[in-house]
Amino acid sequence: MTTQLEQVTEVITRLQNKPGALLPILHGIQDKLGYIPTDSxxxxxxxxxxxxxxxHGVISFYHQFRTTPPGKHTVEVCRAEACQSMGARQLEAHAKSSLGVDYHGTTVDRSVTLEEVxxxxxxxxxxxxxxxxxIVGRVTTEKFDQLIDELRSQKLEVL
Structure with a gap:
């Protein structure tokens, strides 16, 4: 079994000669490992x-790059205008409160990472x-809680 740093080295070796190689390398590492380890x-x-x-400046500039392992599941709340006009701000506040994390955070039990989109x-x-x-539509706070409960019980079915 290969170690994380061996996997990182493989991605770097494969992509380092591409023009503008940094972003493809960072995406490649995150695609392979789920995050970009500090050691890389x-x-x-x-x-x-x-x-x-x-x-580090590039990693921290782009919010989609993670430097810690994500949770088992990723939940993204849409923040676009149409969703905001239909209650996404309240949903967002509920999601953060009920999960106990802010965007880009992972719950203590490592089951859910909350992201914005x-x-x-x-x-x-x-x-x-x-x-x-x-993608799940017409999400109320109650429906959000139901989705999270199903994720945690490993029986996710899109509602």
């Missing part, structure tokens, strides 16, 4: 002849969330 910053910097501060293309069924890869 020095490896990326050395391969691209950049400083660790440069690499700026349009799921499901405007007619606002407010919407994406649970892992499934």
């Amino acid at each position: 910053v020095a490896l990326i910097a050395a391969a691209l002849n950049q400083s660790r501060a440069d690499i 700026y349009c799921l293309g499901n405007c007619a069924c606002a407010p919407s969330v994406r649970v892992n890869d499934e």
